[in-house]
Structures are given as C-alpha cells and as structure tokens.
Amino acid sequence: MNLEHELQHALKRKSPASGFDERVLRRIASGGTIQAPPPPPARWARRALPVAASLALAIGGSYYVQQQRHKQAQAEQAARDVVLALRIASEKVSAVQVKVQEISHHERQVDY
Amino acid sequence: MNARLITSGFLLALLSVTGAAWAQGARIQLDHLNALASKAAETVDVTVDSAMLKQSAGFLAGRSNNPKLQELIEGIRGIYVKSFKFAEPDAYSDTDVDAVRRQVAHDGWSRIVGVQGKRELTEVYLWKEQNENGGLVVIAAQANELTIVNIVGRVDLASLAALGPMIPKLGK
Numbered sequence: 001m002n003l004e005h006e007l008q009h010a011l012k013r014k015s016p017a018s019g020f021d022e023r024v025l026r027r028i029a030s031g032g033t034i035q036a037p038p039p040p041p042a043r044w045a046r047r048a049l050p051v052a053a054s055l056a057l058a059i060g061g062s063y064y065v066q067q068q069r070h071k072q073a074q075a076e077q078a079a080r081d082v083v084l085a086l087r088i089a090s091e092k093v094s095a096v097q098v099k100v101q102e103i104s105h106h107e108r109q110v111d112y
Numbered sequence: 113m114n115a116r117l118i119t120s121g122f123l124l125a126l127l128s129v130t131g132a133a134w135a136q137g138a139r140i141q142l143d144h145l146n147a148l149a150s151k152a153a154e155t156v157d158v159t160v161d162s163a164m165l166k167q168s169a170g171f172l173a174g175r176s177n178n179p180k181l182q183e184l185i186e187g188i189r190g191i192y193v194k195s196f197k198f199a200e201p202d203a204y205s206d207t208d209v210d211a212v213r214r215q216v217a218h219d220g221w222s223r224i225v226g227v228q229g230k231r232e233l234t235e236v237y238l239w240k241e242q243n244e245n246g247g248l249v250v251i252a253a254q255a256n257e258l259t260i261v262n263i264v265g266r267v268d269l270a271s272l273a274a275l276g277p278m279i280p281k282l283g284k
Contacts, residue, residue, distance in 0.1 A: 086184070093236065093250060
C-alpha cells in the first residue's frame, strides 16, 4: 500500500520550472546546439581496427628488419674494406722490412 | 679603421689556413691518382673513415678473436689505399709519385725507410703528433705497380707487418 503510494508520487506529472520554455527558445535563437551522443561504431569499424593495427605492426616490423639488414650489409662492406686495406698495408710494410733486412745482411757480409 | 679591418681579416684568413692544415694532419690527398684507374688492369681503391671503422669493429670482433687486430684497429682513425697494377710498365709518371712525396715533405712527417732500386721505390713516412705516432704513408712503386697506403691514427709498424697472415679473410 505504502509502495503504491510512493510510486504514484514519484511518477506524478510535474510542470517544468518557470521560464523553462523561454530559456529553451533563447538558446535556439542564439544558435546553441545540443550534441547528440556519438553513434556506436559500425560493425566493420570494430573489425577493421585490429586488422589495421596488425598491418601497421607488420609493415613497421618489416621496415625494421630491412633497416637492420641494410646496417649489417654496410658493416660487412666496411669490414671487408678495412681488412683489405690492412692486408695491403701489412704486405707493403713487411716487404720493406724484408728489403731492409736483406740490405743490412748484405752490408754485413761486405764488411767481413 | 681600415688598417684594423685589414689586419683582422688577415689574421682570420691565417687562422683558417693553419686550422685546415692542422685538421688535415696525417691525411694526404690521393685524388690525383684516380685518373690511373682507367689505365690499370687492376685497381684497389679503399677509403675507410672513422665512422666506417666503428661500424666494422663489431663485425670484425665476431669474425676474429685476435686481440692484436682489435688493438691495431682501435688506434686507427682512417685508412686510405690506392693500388694500381698495370699490364704495361711506365703507365704512371714520376709526377704522380712526386705529388704524394711533396705532401709528406712537410714538418711533422719523417721518412723512416727508403729503398730505391732499379725502377723500384719503397718509402715509409711517419707522422708524429705530440711525440706520438699519428699516421703513416707507404709509397710502393714498381715498373707496373703503384701502391699508396695512408693510415691516419696510432699505428705500430711492427704489429702491422706481423699481423698480415693473421688478418681474417672475408669472403664477398
């Protein structure tokens, strides 16, 4: 009985506060808009998001791997150049050493 | 006023010239030899600067366990090699060699070895930087071969000569 009374009281029709219609009209006249809540994302959008994320990850990953390979190739080429240059330098310096030793050996023999 | 301007200009020019000469240090110019490549049967042209040396250090460390090679490379700041083998003798002129020798005739450079034979010349020059070895130039000229090696940085000649057979071979 009590509950029925409370429900009737809660659902009773109430008039808006005074000046409500004027406030609404004024807002419309000033160009104010009431934003509607955004519509829920479409089903295709919900599916496209993880696909796009995976695609971006795959492209980024492949770019990274390519960059690493490029760096590796550059390091290999640089190492080859270093080794070649050192080998030539070493060869020439040791050839000079041999010549100097030969000359000094020859001079020693002439002295005797 | 004008005299002061001229003096400051002259000082600035002098500073920039000496700065450039100092910056060059043990590095010599070998570009004049590029023309020989067209006459040569075999050409080796290597330019390795400090950035490339750093880049290769990790790769070489993985291929060679020789600490002496690592030690040698650590002191080097640049390696520049031009080597030409010709099918016929006298394909290069004395001027080509003299242009290199002129650059190492300045203060800071000293010739430590010079062997001259019949149509053969081998010279080694060292560059001293604050009483320390700061680079080297090797000129090896034969009748049908000319090789110039320029290493910038700390180089131990004995280690360099001894290291030859221990330098790893890297396939293409």
